[in-house]
Every structure is written in structure tokens, then in C-alpha cells.
Amino acid sequence: xxxxxxxxxxxxxxxxxxxxxxxxxxxxxxxxxxxxxxxxxxxxxxxxxxxxxxxxxxxxxxxxxxxxxxxxxxxxxxxxxxxxxxxxxxxxxxxxxxxxxxxxxxxxxxxxxxxxxxxxxxxxxxxxxxxxxxxxxxxxxxxxxxxxxxxxxxxxxxxxxxxxxxxxxxxxxxxxxxxxxxxxxxxxxxxxxxxxxxxxxxxxxxxxxxxxxxxxxxxxxxxxxxxxxxxxxxxxxxxxxxxxxxxxxxxxxxxxxxxxxxxxxxxxxxxxxxxxxxxxxxxxxxxxxxxxxxxxxxxxxxxxxxxxxxxxxxxxxxxxxxxxxxxxxxxxxxxxxxxxxxxxxxxxxxxxxxxxxxxxxxxxxxxxxxxxxxxxxxxxxxxxxxxxxxxxxxxxxxxxxxxxxxxxxxxxxxxxxxxxxxxxxxxxxxxxxxxxxxxxxxxxxxxxxxxxxxxxxxxxxxxxxxxxxxxxxxxxxxxxxxxxxxxxxxxxxxxxxxxxxxxxxxxxxxxxxxxxxxxxxxxxxxxxxxxxxxxxxxxxxxxxxxxxxxxxxxxxxxxxxxxxxxxxxxxxxxxxxxxxxxxxxxxxxxxxxxxxxxxxxxxxxxxxxxxxxxxxxxxxxxxxxxxxxxxxxxxxxxxxxxxxxxxxxxxxxxxxxxxxxxxxxxxxxxxxxxxxxxxxxxxxxxxxxxxxxxxxxxxxxxxxxxxxxxxxxxxxxxxxxxxxxxxxxxxxxxxxxxxxxxxxxxxxxxxxxxxxxxxxxxxxxxxxxxxxxxxxxxxxxxxxxxxxxxxxxxxxxxxxxxxxxxxxxxxxxxxxxxxxxxxxxxxxxxxxxxxxxxxxxxxxxxxxxxxxxxxxxxxxxxxxxxxxxxxxxxxxxxxxxxxxxxxxxxxxxxxxxxxxxxxxxxxxxxxxxxxxxxxxxxxxxxxxxxxxxxxxxxxxxxxxxxxxxxxxxxxxxxxxxxxxxxxxxxxxxxxxxxxxxxx
Numbered sequence: 001x002x003x004x005x006x007x008x009x010x011x012x013x014x015x016x017x018x019x020x021x022x023x024x025x026x027x028x029x030x031x032x033x034x035x036x037x038x039x040x041x042x043x044x045x046x047x048x049x050x051x052x053x054x055x056x057x058x059x060x061x062x063x064x065x066x067x068x069x070x071x072x073x074x075x076x077x078x079x080x081x082x083x084x085x086x087x088x089x090x091x092x093x094x095x096x097x098x099x100x101x102x103x104x105x106x107x108x109x110x111x112x113x114x115x116x117x118x119x120x121x122x123x124x125x126x127x128x129x130x131x132x133x134x135x136x137x138x139x140x141x142x143x144x145x146x147x148x149x150x151x152x153x154x155x156x157x158x159x160x161x162x163x164x165x166x167x168x169x170x171x172x173x174x175x176x177x178x179x180x181x182x183x184x185x186x187x188x189x190x191x192x193x194x195x196x197x198x199x200x201x202x203x204x205x206x207x208x209x210x211x212x213x214x215x216x217x218x219x220x221x222x223x224x225x226x227x228x229x230x231x232x233x234x235x236x237x238x239x240x241x242x243x244x245x246x247x248x249x250x251x252x253x254x255x256x257x258x259x260x261x262x263x264x265x266x267x268x269x270x271x272x273x274x275x276x277x278x279x280x281x282x283x284x285x286x287x288x289x290x291x292x293x294x295x296x297x298x299x300x301x302x303x304x305x306x307x308x309x310x311x312x313x314x315x316x317x318x319x320x321x322x323x324x325x326x327x328x329x330x331x332x333x334x335x336x337x338x339x340x341x342x343x344x345x346x347x348x349x350x351x352x353x354x355x356x357x358x359x360x361x362x363x364x365x366x367x368x369x370x371x372x373x374x375x376x377x378x379x380x381x382x383x384x385x386x387x388x389x390x391x392x393x394x395x396x397x398x399x400x401x402x403x404x405x406x407x408x409x410x411x412x413x414x415x416x417x418x419x420x421x422x423x424x425x426x427x428x429x430x431x432x433x434x435x436x437x438x439x440x441x442x443x444x445x446x447x448x449x450x451x452x453x454x455x456x457x458x459x460x461x462x463x464x465x466x467x468x469x470x471x472x473x474x475x476x477x478x479x480x481x482x483x484x485x486x487x488x489x490x491x492x493x494x495x496x497x498x499x500x501x502x503x504x505x506x507x508x509x510x511x512x513x514x515x516x517x518x519x520x521x522x523x524x525x526x527x528x529x530x531x532x533x534x535x536x537x538x539x540x541x542x543x544x545x546x547x548x549x550x551x552x553x554x555x556x557x558x559x560x561x562x563x564x565x566x567x568x569x570x571x572x573x574x575x576x577x578x579x580x581x582x583x584x585x586x587x588x589x590x591x592x593x594x595x596x597x598x599x600x601x602x603x604x605x606x607x608x609x610x611x612x613x614x615x616x617x618x619x620x621x622x623x624x625x626x627x628x629x630x631x632x633x634x635x636x637x638x639x640x641x642x643x644x645x646x647x648x649x650x651x652x653x654x655x656x657x658x659x660x661x662x663x664x665x666x667x668x669x670x671x672x673x674x675x676x677x678x679x680x681x682x683x684x685x686x687x688x689x690x691x692x693x694x695x696x697x698x699x700x701x702x703x704x705x706x707x708x709x710x711x712x713x714x715x716x717x718x719x720x721x722x723x724x725x726x727x728x729x730x731x732x733x734x735x736x737x738x739x740x741x742x743x744x745x746x747x748x749x750x751x752x753x754x755x756x757x758x759x760x761x762x763x764x765x766x767x768x769x770x771x772x773x774x775x776x777x778x779x780x781x782x783x784x785x786x787x788x789x790x791x792x793x794x795x796x797x798x799x800x801x802x803x804x805x806x807x808x809x810x811x812x813x814x815x816x817x818x819x820x821x822x823x824x825x826x827x828x829x830x831x832x833x834x835x836x837x838x839x840x841x842x843x844x845x846x847x848x849x850x851x852x853x854x855x856x857x858x859x860x861x862x863x864x865x866x867x868x869x870x871x872x873x874x875x876x877x878x879x880x881x882x883x884x885x886x887x888x889x890x891x892x893x894x895x896x897x898x899x900x901x902x903x904x905x906x907x908x909x910x911x912x913x914x915x916x917x918x919x920x921x922x923x924x925x926x927x928x929x930x931x932x933x934x935x936x937x938x939x940x941x942x943x944x945x946x947x948x949x950x951x952x953x954x955x956x957x958x959x960x961x962x963x964x965x966x967x968x969x970x971x972x973x974x975x976x977x978x979x980x981x982x983x
Contacts, residue, residue: 183220
């Protein structure tokens with residue numbers, strides 16, 4: 001299939017009114033009537049068979065307040081080759097230096113893998129290493145944006161160093177002229193400026209900027225002349241540098257760009273990675289547009305050797321490949337150094353991973369590990385310690401020649417005086433030291449954030465590994481009992497592992513991913529595959545594994561062996577089955593694939609979303625045919641490449657992974673990215689999108705906590721979700737016919753949507769705005785809207801749906817309140833819990849005969865729509881049991897005061913009797929939340945069988961109100977022992 005699905009790009013827009021036809025509404029144009037009754041007819045025709053419980057995403061999880069495991073850092077990134085070059089990776093200076101973060105030599109010795117699409121298939125065409133002295137990251141870097149220049153009449157601009165730039169070292173600057181075709185001049189003669197230790201206080205006068213619009217078909221390649229007379233004047237009182245230059249005389253001059261560098265012009269080597277080997281064939285020569293993965297393991301990291309001057313004191317960027325927790329660099333103080341030391345096979349350190357850290361201390365300067373990790377109940381970011389609960393502190397230590405081998409653990413802040421310091425005395429032999437502490441009181445309200453601290457001092461040599469703090473209530477990195485209880489109560493049948501992705505460039509390799517929990521780099525809470533699979537087995541849920549896409553072929557083979565290969569120590573050995581032997585040594589004799597009926601698999605996360613760079617896709621050109629592929633198609637090709645790498649394993653078919661490992665495509669609801677990916681990935685089982693009720697995902701920003709906001713949330717399904725569902729179902733049907741008969745639809749994330757300060761240019765939100773957003777999205781009405789969204793998708797054929805996220809606490813994208821607020825489920829989670837326990841089965845066709853309606857205006861991405869229904873009905877069956885969902889999209893007293901918001905409802909049922917009728921409802925004030933108390937819950941009542949009628953009406957006799965369905969409510973009637981005909 002070549003380009004068939006390009007035409008689907010317009011599908012969602014081409015079907016804006018498809019929803020109006022689906023529920024069977026009359027097509028005669030009538031004025032909207034919000035007070036009209038609702039009448040529905042349930043048929044026995046199945047529209048989606050065997051819809052099971054929903055699933056949820058989990059982030060980094062587990063019982064872990066602090067964990068420093070001192071594993072080597074895996075730095076991996078991706079570039080697009082910018083020009084043909086036989087044995088050299090060529091990319092922009094900004095890309096190679098990670099936006100002026102990395103220094104010359106950073107990639108030396110790194111592995112390089114080059115991928116190319118050849119005849120509609122991804123192939124790895126070259127594998128090599130960066131040569132010694134071949135990591136060139138020194139040249140001129142732009143100080144401004146790519147699509148703007150200083151105005152052509154400008155001959156002066158100003159620059160000021162940032163506080164985090166390295167002081168008292170030289171920086172070099174130049175200016176280039178740019179013409180209207182985008183051609184740049186040679187650089188002006190460079191100037192050298194030393195950043196003073198004290199910057200002073202001053203502000204720059206911004207230069208006038210203009211947009212650079214390069215004509216598409218420009219043939220001009222002649223650059224303008226270089227600027228002359230370039231000078232710099234630093235004012236030490238303000239820290240402001242004023243640059244001046246002579247104007248360039250060029251008829252097509254567009255403007256100027258200022259550049260800077262850490263290197264003098266004569267020291268600059270440009271930007272590129274020279275490979276050790278030589279191309280053995282034209283195929284191995286790097287071509288423009290190739291996808292290049294670069295991977296390097298760091299067992300040491302130096303700010304002096306690896307960091308650009310720009311990020312010298314930038315607290316995150318200056319630790320790009322530094323093991324977490326280490327309090328100083330290894331080469332800046334000769335009296336305090338460290339190195340990572342590999343564990344021998346005989347190491348007594350339990351779950352020690354690859355390495356421990358070795359400190360060489362020449363004097364008695366203290367070494368202090370400290371982590372801010374707990375605070376009071378008035379915040380949502382940090383953990384709140386539970387009073388009366390015992391917490392475990394453990395660390396592996398050994399020492400040689402220490403004058404004072406005492407190691408002291410303490411807490412700062414609120415608990416500094418309440419919890420006494422604990423000490424360990426290390427010996428010459430490896431040993432695990434353990435202590436416990438119990439908070440005597442709850443830290444209530446706001447106040448400072450507390451640290452957990454481990455201190456010691458030299459002189460002497462210290463080895464350390466696995467410094468951890470966790471609750472004694474459960475094992476390290478396991479769920480706590482209340483979390484298992486919440487999950488079991490929910491009925492969720494599958495968990496998606498968000499903790500393994502969004503790693504950026506500081507990531508993991510397959511060796512670390514398969515390590516015991518805690519022994520990994522680049523992953524929050526140090527989650528690993530065996531730890532997560534153990535948790536899911538205990539929770540009795542299906543794993544939905546997300547793994548970063550950057551693995552090498554042998555790593556994917558190792559992944560399959562680790563999951564699926566049997567291991568018998570009487571016949572097998574670590575030499576013949578290293579990955580299966582590793583699993584066996586961890587105490588998991590049975591292959592993990594034998595523990596689960598199926599495993600879902602997804603590479604990386606939202607691979608269209610540049611927030612998650614570099615693990616995203618971009619368009620590429622076929623190296624054999626010259627055909628240009630959409631970035632969605634590239635995703636599909638790469639998915640197939642990884643599938644084929646795994647399928648080459650001898651354990652692939654023997655373990656049934658061709659059936660058991662089910663592949664997921666993560667699309668984008670507003671375009672055909674996922675559809676195009678599925679068109680190129682015939683082995684993918686699920687085509688999924690995100691489906692949020694508002695928030696930044698829908699481009700709607702924060703709600704305002706008022707009725708208008710809540711009403712928009714309740715109307716999101718008919719206004720946005722239903723047309724998208726119908727369009728995607730049509731695309732699925734076409735894909736089934738042409739590519740993949742087994743393709744199913746799903747959502748990889750869904751639920752209430754939120755805006756977050758700084759996310760997608762969202763302005764900083766005040767605490768009042770955050771709370772207003774919570775009160776909308778976590779309201780009873782928000783719960784009904786969430787269930788409406790999931791049921792709408794099920795009625796349109798979606799078989800896999802996922803709530804984002806299962807988590808206790810925080811203000812956004814969560815299922816429950818924090819433990820200290822009762823660990824209460826929010827209404828959105830309650831509504832899905834209701835379905836999981838009571839609503840699963842075959843979805844039936846439901847016809848809308850009449851409904852109260854309203855005309856809805858356009859809002860952000862939403863289009864205006866007429867006659868939007870204010871009530872919804874869905875039905876599922878299990879044998880002779882019918883589950884009837886009735887949902888209200890109304891609010892009382894909105895949009896007009898005095899409107900009660902009730903809807904008279906009658907449903908024509910497809911049977912004549914029922915032996916038992918049960919009503920489950922989530923009802924009350926649609927604005928109510930469980931944020932501060934349990935105001936919203938599932939209410940269940942048995943109804944007399946005598947209230948049954950084939951035309952079933954909602955009245956006080958049937959558990960509702962004589963006025964009908966209450967505003968914003970969810971009602972589920974379960975009819976058992978019906979006379980419904982067999983399928």
C-alpha cells in the first residue's frame with residue numbers, strides 16, 4: 001500500500017456531522033430544545049463484541065523515597081544526517097551539542113548506528129564508533145532563533161551572560177550577514193570576551209528582529225559579504241556587552257545573526273562525528289536524511305571535559321551523563337575524587353547492578369549526599385511521611401584506611417529534631433547497613449521541603465552502593481498495600497508503563513532495563529522490567545510495556561530471550577542463554593511470557609510529540625526509490641523493523657510471541673499520523689489515539705471552575721469525540737481491507753484533561769487556577785463525561801481504552817487523592833470502576849429517537865454544532881443480562897437560572913421481562929468532588945422486578961426522580977434473567 005492513506009488526513013474534517021446520523025436522530029432541521037424528553041431504543045445487534053474492562057497508565061512507581069545505585073549513565077540520542085559523507089556524521093551544531101550543552105570530545109568512542117529506508121523497509125546500513133579525536137563539537141552557534149534575523153538596518157546589538165555561564169573564561173563572538181534566500185556570509189573577524197566573575201546588574205536593549213521568509217524555489221546560492229569592523233564593549237557594571245559593526249552593502253540583505261563559541265576560530269573543528277571505520281560499499285556511506293543513533297556509556301563524567309561553558313552552573317544540564325546523587329565532580333578537587341567500579345561476579349552486594357561508586361578522600365572534608373524528598377500536606381509534589389509508619393534506611397558500604405569510618409543518616413526540616421540521626425560504622429568488607437525511623441507526627445500544611453542526608457568524611461577510601469530509603473510497609477519498589485487495594489477495587493485489567501519512557505538522552509540500555517529494581521540509570525524511581533512485571537503479576541493485570549525505541553538489534557533479541565526463553569541449569573548456561581540465565585538468577589525460573597496471557601508493547605511515547613525528543617519520528621526519503629514518506633509512515637516502518645528484530649529470536653514462535661506480544665501504534669487524534677503508521681505496520685494489533693476531555697491535549701487550556709467550563713466538559717463527546725471516533729473507525733475498516741484484517745482501535749491515554757504551567761506555552765497558573773481546574777475535572781460531572789467518552793469509543797468499535805493515570809495525589813492526571821487525604825477515588829475513576837465491574841460485554845446498537853438538544857458555539861479547536869444531545873444511552877449484554885447506561889450532559893441552573901436540569905427518559909428494551917433489576921448510580925450535585933471529603937460514591941439499590949416495563953421509564957419507582965435523569969448523573973441499570981433472545 002503506497003499513498004492511499006494520505007487522503008485520510010482530511011477525514012475528521014470531512015465527517016463533522018457523522019455523529020448526527022449515528023444515534024438515529026431525525027434529520028429534519030428543528031430548533032434545539034433542551035427541555036425535550038429523551039427516548040432510546042436498544043437493539044440486539046452487536047456493534048462491538050466482548051468489550052472488557054478498561055486499563056490505566058502508571059508513571060514511575062514503587063516504594064522508594066530515595067535510591068542511589070551508581071549505575072553507568074547511558075547517553076543515547078538521534079540525529080538526521082544533513083549531507084552525504086562517507087564516514088562522518090554531519091548534523092547541526094545545535095543538535096550535536098544539545099543546544100550548546102556538550103563539549104568537544106563528548107561522543108568519542110560512542111557507538112553509531114545508521115538507519116535508512118530502502119524499498120519501504122527500515123534497514124541498518126552501518127554500525128561503527130566515533131573515532132578517537134573524532135567528536136567535533138566546536139564552531140559557531142547561533143544566539144537567536146532559526147527563523148529570525150536582526151533587521152537589515154541594524155549595526156548594533158547587546159548580549160548579557162547568564163548567571164549559570166562559566167565565569168572567568170573567554171567566549172568568542174562573531175556576526176554574519178544573511179540574505180533573503182537564507183545564504184549566510186562568512187563570519188566577521190571574531191572578538192574575545194571574558195565573562196567576569198561578578199556580572200553586575202543590567203538589562204540589554206533588544207535588537208529589532210524580523211522574520212526570515214525564504215522563497216521555496218530560490219536558486220540564489222551566493223552569500224552576502226561578511227560584516228566588517230566587528231567590535232565588542234563589555235560594561236563591567238552591568239555585565240552587558242555591546243557589539244557594533246559596519247553595515248553590509250547587499251541589495252538582498254535580510255539582516256544579521258550573532259554567533260558565539262567556547263573556542264577561538266583557530267581551535268574550531270566544526271560539527272560532526274568522524275567514524276573509526278571506512279565504508280566498505282556505497283550502501284555503508286552516510287546519506288543525507290539517514291537516521292543516526294549514537295549511544296555512549298559513561299562511567300565517569302566531567303564538567304571540565306564534557307560541558308559547554310553555557311551550562312557550567314546549570315543544575316540539570318551540567319550533569320548530562322552524571323550518575324544520580326553524586327554530590328561533586330570527580331576531577332575538580334584533588335582531595336575528593338570518585339569513579340565507578342564494576343562489581344565482580346563474586347560480589348556480595350545484593351542487586352548491585354553493574355557498578356558501585358569508589359571515593360578516594362585525601363583529607364577530612366565531608367562528603368554529603370542529600371535529597372529533597374518529603375514535605376507537608378499543603379503541597380502535592382513531594383512525599384508526605386506517614387506518622388507511626390516505620391521507614392527503612394539501607395546502604396552497602398566498605399572502606400579502607402578511614403580515620404573515622406562513621407556514616408551518619410539524618411533528616412532536615414520538620415523532622416530534624418523529632419528523628420534522631422542514625423550512624424553506621426563501615427568495615428573493610430562489603431556489608432549492608434540498615435536502620436529504621438518512625439515519624440512521630442504528620443507534617444501538616446506548607447513550610448519547607450525536607451532532605452534525607454548521608455554524611456561521612458575522609459581521609460580514606462569508601463565504596464558505596466544501593467543507598468535507599470523506603471517504607472517498611474512493603475518491599476522496596478513494590479506498591480504499598482493501599483495502592484494494591486485501590487487497583488484491585490477498580491477492576492482495571494491492564495497497566496501501561498509510562499515510567500520507562502520520556503527518558504530523553506539520559507536513558508538506559510537493555511542490560512539495565514532487565515536489572516533488579518533500582519539498578520538502572522535514566523528512569524524515575526529506577527523502575528526496571530523485572531520489578532514492574534513482578535508488580536503486575538501480583539496485581540493480576542496485563543502488562544502494557546512501553547520501551548524506548550533506541551535499542552540495538554541484539555538488545556531486542558536479549559529482550560525476547562529474557563521474557564520468553566526457558567532456562568534449565570542442568571542443560572543451559574549463562575554462556576548459551578545469558579539473558580534467560582539473568583532472569584533465572586533473579587529468582588524468576590519461569591519465562592515471564594508464561595506468567596501472562598498477553599503483553600502489549602509500544603515503542604517510546606507519542607512519537608509525534610517533540611516534547612519527547614529525540615525519540616520521535618520525522619519524514620524520511622526512500623534511499624532506493626526517492627519516495628518521501630510522512631513521519632507517520634516512518635513510525636510504521638520503524639515499528640516493523642523492531643518487530644522483525646524480535647521475531648528473529650529462536651524463542652519468538654516457540655513462546656507464541658507472534659500472538660502473545662500485541663503491538664500498539666500511538667497516533668494523534670487531530671491528524672492521520674497513527675493511521676499512516678498502521679498502514680505501514682501490518683503486525684501492529686492496535687491503532688490508538690489520546691482522548692481527553694479538554695485540557696492542553698485538546699488545545700483548550702485550563703478550565704475556570706465555573707459552570708460554563710463544566711458544561712463544555714460534559715459536551716466534549718458529541719462535539720469532538722464522536723466525530724473523531726467515527727472517522728477513525730472508517731479508517732480502520734479501510735486498513736483492515738487493505739493492510740491488516742486484525743487491526744483494532746484503542747486509546748493509549750484518556751480521561752480528564754489538564755493544563756500545566758509551562759506545558760505547550762501555558763502561562764504559569766496560580767494556585768487558584770489549579771484548584772479551579774481540579775474542581776471541574778474531578779467533579780461528578782467530570783466523571784460522567786469521562787465515562788461518556790469511554791463508552792462512546794466502545795460503541796464505535798474501540799477495544800482497548802486507557803485512563804491516564806492511576807496515581808494517588810498530585811493535582812492533575814490522577815485517579816485518587818493522596819493517602820493523607822483518604823486515598824479516595826475521583827469520580828472519573830469511580831465511573832470507570834463501575835463499568836469494569838458491571839458493564840462489560842457485547843456493546844449493542846442504540847438508536848436515539850428523541851433527545852433534549854442544545855446549540856453549542858465553537859471553542860478553541862471545537863467547531864460550532866447544532867442540536868447537540870444532552871443525554872446519552874449505551875447498552876451491553878452478557879448472555880441474558882443487559883447493562884443499560886444513561887448519562888446526563890446537563891447542569892442544573894445552567895445556562896439559565898432556575899432550570900432543574902432533569903431529563904425525562906424512556907428506553908425501549910429488547911426483551912419482555914427481567915427476573916432481577918439493579919440500579920448503580922453516581923448522582924448528586926454535578927459540581928461535587930472527593931477532593932476534601934467523600935462526597936461522590938457509587939450507590940447501589942435493588943429494584944423490584946415489578947417495576948420492569950418494555951418501555952422503561954426513569955421515575956422515582958425506578959430509582960431516579962419523577963422528573964427523570966438528574967443533571968450530570970451516571971445511571972446503570974442491570975437487568976438479569978431477561979427474555980432477550982440468544983445471539
